[in-house]
Amino acid sequence: NSSHICHNGGIYKRPFKESFEETPMLVAVLTYMGYGILTLFGYLRDFLREWKIEKCHNATEREEQKDFVPLYQDFENFYTRNLYMRIRDSWNRPICSVPGAKFDILERVSYDYNWTFKYTGRIVNDVINMGSYNYLGFAENSGVCADAAAEMTLKYGVGVCSTRREIGNLDKHEELEKLVAKFLGVEASMAFGMGFATNSMNIPALVGKGCLILSDELNHASLVLGARLSGATIRVFKHNNMQSLEKLLKDAIVHGQPRTHRPWKKILILVEGIYSMEGSIVHLPDIIALKKKYKAYLYLDEAHSIGALGPTGRGVVEYFGLDPRDVDIMMGTFTKSFGAAGGYIGGTKELVDYLRTHSHSAVYATSMSPPVVEQIITSMKCIMGEDGTTLGQERVQQLAENTRYFRRKLQEMGFIIYGNDDSPVVPMMLYMPAKIGAFGREMLKRNIGVVVVGFPATPIIESRARFCVSAAHTKEMLDTALNVINEVGDLLQLKYSRHRLVPLLDRPFDETTYEENED
Amino acid sequence: MGLRSAWKQMSWLYYQYLLITALYMLEPWERTVFNSLLISVAGMAVYTGYVFMPQHIMAILHY
Numbered sequence: 001n002s003s004h005i006c007h008n009g010g011i012y013k014r015p016f017k018e019s020f021e022e023t024p025m026l027v028a029v030l031t032y033m034g035y036g037i038l039t040l041f042g043y044l045r046d047f048l049r050e051w052k053i054e055k056c057h058n059a060t061e062r063e064e065q066k067d068f069v070p071l072y073q074d075f076e077n078f079y080t081r082n083l084y085m086r087i088r089d090s091w092n093r094p095i096c097s098v099p100g101a102k103f104d105i106l107e108r109v110s111y112d113y114n115w116t117f118k119y120t121g122r123i124v125n126d127v128i129n130m131g132s133y134n135y136l137g138f139a140e141n142s143g144v145c146a147d148a149a150a151e152m153t154l155k156y157g158v159g160v161c162s163t164r165r166e167i168g169n170l171d172k173h174e175e176l177e178k179l180v181a182k183f184l185g186v187e188a189s190m191a192f193g194m195g196f197a198t199n200s201m202n203i204p205a206l207v208g209k210g211c212l213i214l215s216d217e218l219n220h221a222s223l224v225l226g227a228r229l230s231g232a233t234i235r236v237f238k239h240n241n242m243q244s245l246e247k248l249l250k251d252a253i254v255h256g257q258p259r260t261h262r263p264w265k266k267i268l269i270l271v272e273g274i275y276s277m278e279g280s281i282v283h284l285p286d287i288i289a290l291k292k293k294y295k296a297y298l299y300l301d302e303a304h305s306i307g308a309l310g311p312t313g314r315g316v317v318e319y320f321g322l323d324p325r326d327v328d329i330m331m332g333t334f335t336k337s338f339g340a341a342g343g344y345i346g347g348t349k350e351l352v353d354y355l356r357t358h359s360h361s362a363v364y365a366t367s368m369s370p371p372v373v374e375q376i377i378t379s380m381k382c383i384m385g386e387d388g389t390t391l392g393q394e395r396v397q398q399l400a401e402n403t404r405y406f407r408r409k410l411q412e413m414g415f416i417i418y419g420n421d422d423s424p425v426v427p428m429m430l431y432m433p434a435k436i437g438a439f440g441r442e443m444l445k446r447n448i449g450v451v452v453v454g455f456p457a458t459p460i461i462e463s464r465a466r467f468c469v470s471a472a473h474t475k476e477m478l479d480t481a482l483n484v485i486n487e488v489g490d491l492l493q494l495k496y497s498r499h500r501l502v503p504l505l506d507r508p509f510d511e512t513t514y515e516e517n518e519d
Numbered sequence: 520m521g522l523r524s525a526w527k528q529m530s531w532l533y534y535q536y537l538l539i540t541a542l543y544m545l546e547p548w549e550r551t552v553f554n555s556l557l558i559s560v561a562g563m564a565v566y567t568g569y570v571f572m573p574q575h576i577m578a579i580l581h582y
Contacts, residue, residue, distance in 0.1 A: 034541035041549055086544040113546055434543035493535060 018280055018420045023431065023461065024496055031431045031461045038433060042082030057115040058085075079455065087437030088114040090452050093444075096123060098141040099132040101472035105449065124447070128481050130467045131451035135308040135424050136395045137472030138339030138379045144387070145339065145378040149371040156370035164356075168367040176373050180344050183380055184314065185324040188353075189346035191376075192361045193368045195303060195333035196222040198343030201361035203299070204230040205354075206329070207268050210257065214248050214296070215270040216240070218278060223270050223301060232268075233258070239278070242286045245269070249294040267296035273305030273316035273332075277458060277466070279419020279427050281305070284316055288326045297328040307337025308424050313383050313396040319422070337383075340375040342368050399424060399471040402478060406469050409482050414495035418464070426467040427453075428485075428494075435492050436463050442491065446484045 048054040058081050061071055072081075089110060097104040105124045108117040138145060152172070162168030173191060180189040192198045203226030207213060211232040215223060217239040227234050235252075237244040249267070256263050269291060271282045282300075291298050302315045310318030315332070317324050324330065330346040345355060356362055383392035403424045410417050416429040430436055433454065440452045454463040469478075489495050537543040542550050 030539050034539065037553070038541050038544065041545055041553075044549075083544070432538060432541065434538045434541040438538060438543055491531075491534075492538060 016283075016420070020278070020280075020418050021416045021497060023429075024498065027431050027496055028461055031433070034433050035460065038083055042078060045082060046078070057112070076456070083433065084454075085114050087433075087440070089117070090437055090440030090444075093449070094119075099129055099134060099139050100141075101129055101134075101137065101470060101474075101477060102126045103129050103132075103449065105444075124444075127444070127447050127449045128473075128477055129449055129470070130481055131449055132470070133304070133336040133468055134339065134470045134472060135304075135337045135399055135468070136313070136339075136379070136383065136392075137470050138337070138375075138382075140339070140472075144382065145375050148378045149375045152374035153371045158369055158371060160367045160369060162366065163362070163364060164367045165363050170367070170370065170373070172370055172373045172377070173367060176368075176377055177344075179377060179380055181346060183384060184330055184346045185317075186330060186346040186348070188349045188351075189344050190352050190355055190359075190362070191334075191342055191344045191368060191373075192359075193342050193365055194361075195335050195341070195343035197361050197365060198331060198333070198345060199223050199301065200226040200229060201365070202331075202345060202355060202359050203227055203268075203270075205359045206230075206299075207232045207266055210264065211266040211268065212252050212264040213268050213270060214245060214252075216272065216275075216282075218275050219270055219272060220276075220301065220303070223272070227270065239275070240280055240283055242283060242290065245287070246290055249290060249296060253294055267294070268299055269296055270299050271301070273300060273302040273309070274420075274423050274425060276304050276425050277427060277453065277464075279417075279423045279425045281309070281316060281319070281420040281423055284320045284322060288322060292326075298326075299329045299331065300327045302330065302332040303343075304336055304423075304425060306332040307383060307396075308399060309422065311396070312393065313337070334372075334376045338376050338379045340372045340379070342372060342376070395471040399469065402469045402471065402473055402475075405475070406467070406478055406482070410485070411497070413482075413486055413489065414497045414499075415485075415489060416497045424469045426469060427464045428467065429496065430463050430465055430494060431461055431496070433463065435494065438492055439465055439488065439494070442488045443484065446488070448481055448484050 045054065049056040059072065061068070065071075071077075089108065094106040094108070095103050096106055103126075105127055107120045107122045107124055109120050110117050132139065140146060156170065156172070160168040160170065164173070176191050177189050180191060181187060192201075199220070199222035203213075203223070207230045209231045211230075213227045213230070213232045213234045215227055215234060215236055217236055235248050237248050252264055252267055255261060269287060271287060274281055284300075287298060290296070300316070305319070306315040307313045309316050312318065315330075317327060317330070324346075328347060329351065331343065332346075333343045334340040335342070345352070378387070381387045382389070383396065385392055400422070403422060403426075407417060407421055407426055410426065410428065418427045418429065419425065430439055430452065436452045436454050440450065443450045450465050450467065452463070452465045458464060473481075534543075537550075540553075542553060545553070
């Protein structure tokens with residue numbers, strides 16, 4: 001029932017089922033029409049606000065600044081005032097309990113169409129959580145991890161009050177780093193206090209001017225920020241498309257740097273393990289083959305895939321049965337599967353020693369807080385089985401089962417679901433702008449908390465609801481959630497799928513790499 | 520009984536209309552503006568058709 005891996009040969013031998021069904025033409029036309037109507041009404045409202053017929057709630061320039069260059073005229077501000085504000089109650093919901101499988105929400109009401117909110121004082125209890133990145137269910141306030149973290153608070157306190165380089169290097173940090181290195185199968189690792197800062201502060205330490213970064217189209221903002229801060233040349237290849245990547249690599253090797261045609265100092269390929277907006281898994285065997293052929297370096301961001309993929313939860317490298325030493329820099333976060341905060345980078349000892357001295361995050365950022373470190377240590381030992389129980393292994397298997405079940409049921413119901421069959425991130429397409437707000441509200445009415453995403457995190461017509469399956473969900477909870485989703489899907493007419501599953505577009509199906517199995 | 524289920528069906532259809540045209544997100548006065556514009560344009564089209572269709576059909580048949 002869990003992900004089977006062939007242990008001979010190491011190349012993934014199961015059919016790699018990833019699908020991104022095409023947007024139906026009628027739905028696309030109606031979505032554009034909906035956005036057109038909203039834009040027209042947006043212009044009308046802006047006109048009324050400008051001529052003071054209507055009260056203006058949002059930020060505008062002061063009278064003295066009216067002759068300066070206008071600040072709020074770009075599309076982003078127009079979108080925020082006129083489209084985002086109208087359905088703003090689906091986001092930033094205040095949660096007042098631990099975000100486990102079920103949580104409590106403070107009820108809010110707005111009397112001026114979402115410009116201001118008031119709390120009614122009521123708490124909505126036991127809302128099923130389909131939005132938290134709680135893949136292995138370690139976000140809990142009782143149990144071994146929470147007790148260990150509490151003990152650590154009593155022993156070390158909460159604040160460290162210094163950076164790693166100065167006097168904030170606790171023995172717990174060293175223990176954590178050794179444990180992470182053992183978990184991943186690499187020589188050494190280093191842990192940082194913030195996952196976003198791990199990416200954005202360490203990529204500038206690794207590459208600089210005269211280097212080339214090849215980054216995937218749909219990379220996370222932290223990777224993009226890190227790449228831009230480094231000052232290297234950035235070239236983007238189509239999402240998960242190996243032909244596009246190979247073409248860029250060939251061009252880079254043949255032509256070299258733009259004007260001087262000297263060879264690039266370093267070529268770094270930036271990819272993620274699971275892309276959280278699409279639910280797709282990176283084609284790691286292909287990338288490693290390309291990297292070895294063209295002598296490039298690989299930076300793998302396993303923010304969502306660590307703990308969630310692979311038979312023992314070691315991430316996407318184990319999922320494909322590959323050698324962790326092939327990936328030069330393995331980065332990941334502790335926020336998702338481990339229920340804590342922070343990020344890590346793993347690799348060879350030389351790499352990690354270099355980062356300890358040259359990374360901005362290591363030199364200037366305060367080190368991780370002790371209870372957080374203890375939470376990671378306990379949860380990692382639990383996953384590895386070192387605490388003597390099989391709880392970690394059971395959770396990994398439960399997650400794989402839950403993922404398969406949830407995805408299969410949603411696809412049978414007729415929704416358009418993006419991504420790989422094994423990824424615990426399940427994006428369900430909504431498309432129309434009104435359905436974004438309606439879906440969030442209707443699900444909350446029926447006691448399910450979901451995350452809906454629209455522009456600018458996704459392309460303008462491809463708005464979606466993103467479910468995150470967790471090992472803490474029991475089958476009953478998933479069944480309840482699925483029934484509710486079915487009901488809301490019928491009410492809002494969300495079942496767009498025509499069951500014509502197209503394998504990943506722009507990628508010719510390569511029979512030689514992935515063999516079809518009949519199991 | 521039939522009237523109640525017909526009323527339910529009509530209100531579900533109106534809900535779908537609101538979702539597809541994104542009127543669901545607009546305030547009630549905006550919905551009134553849009554609906555009145557739509558009904559007046561549709562009404563004008565129907566009236567024009569009612570006035571001119573017989574003449575057009577007779578002209579086609581006489582040709």
